[in-house]
Amino acid sequence: MSGPTPVTLLTGFLGAGKTTLLARLLRWPALRDTAVLINEFGEVGLDHLLVEPLQGEVALLRGGCVCCSIRGDLKAALIDLHDRRRRGLVPPFRRVVIETTGLADPGPAVATLVADPVLRHAFTTAAIVTVVDAVNGDRTLDAHEEAVRQVACADRLILSKTDLATPDAAASLRARLAALNPVAPVTDLTLADMPEAALLTDDPSGERAGRWLCAAVPEAPHGPVGAVLIESGPVDWTRFGLWLGMLLNRHGARILRLKGLVAVEGAATPVVIQGVQHLVHPPRHLPAWPDGLARTRLVLIGHDLDGDLLRRSYRAFTGAQVSTGSGLVPRHVPEAHAPARPAAADR
């Protein structure tokens, strides 16, 4: 196949229902050409789907999917899988799903995919999908930092066991998830018509991310992890890159996720930017503005983020006019601190 193979990271705390989702997805005809990376055979409930072992750590699943165990080294497992496909030793899969352990922070796996010079040519991160248990999700988020990180990093959240939770508890958890990660859509796993294929479909143009960034962003919660929206007019790309690079260098450990639709000065169409912790994916150009409004919208999700300070810093570094938009984020940047727009010679 041409181009890098999209990789979906499937995360979720212990017992959240990752394997239930995976087993369901792998029965879906549209996902037949999927290679699944798991930690160890026998650790997860996919064994009943195994048809025959192939070679080493690779096995064939019912329906034609390939299953491969990671054994602790994601890079080696992906290179091995890539090599087997090239040599025709496994069916020609078109996407990879990595089921992480329940305690895993998705950041290091994304770092491996984005930063490794070999892997980044063969694979691309399609999405981080996080499963959250509607019955125990609240308690898990209270007790485990890893679970909060998994939600904050997600591109899509899957709510499992909603049939076992009270409507109030499910609604409360949904509100908490929306506050933790306002740019990830939440899908109910128990829905009969859950769009399985869409869960693992790549978003090569970034259009889906752009659409979600145009949606309303709720106010950040009062807990330690929350979202901050920076909204501005067009921005000088060089200055924006300097500011974001400096910010992630110093604060990347507590910025769990960033997504942005950037209006670049002198460009007619938007640029989508996405990052996980210290890492930023290569920016992508969109053919048009999802909502027709040419404005920069950057959402940062992380620990103890001071929205006012971030917006003030962004404005001072980039010179862009920061706005609070149409009530997306209610915090107000005092005009008294507004710097003058920098002279052209400074840019």
Next chain:
Amino acid sequence: MCGLCGAFGAPDHWSDGVRSGTPQAERRARADAANRVLGLYGLRLAAWADRYTLSGRTGRTAMVDHLGTLWPAAERLAGRACDPLDPAVIAALEARG
């Protein structure tokens, strides 16, 4: 590889992904933009071949491949954190306009 200095080509940084001019012009523009901030730390960035040199006032110099390696190098040369959320840094940039 550069035939003069023997250095391998610098890898891309994500911020290189949106292009607006020739690579040389972009590197100069990036260095100019960076110097507005680096000056606060007594540092200066200059485009050099396909990368940059970062210099301090005492003459210490570091090679910088791209903007992804700029800030760790700047912190080493400046001997302190380069924090865009530092109110003093923000105020200094606001005062410059």
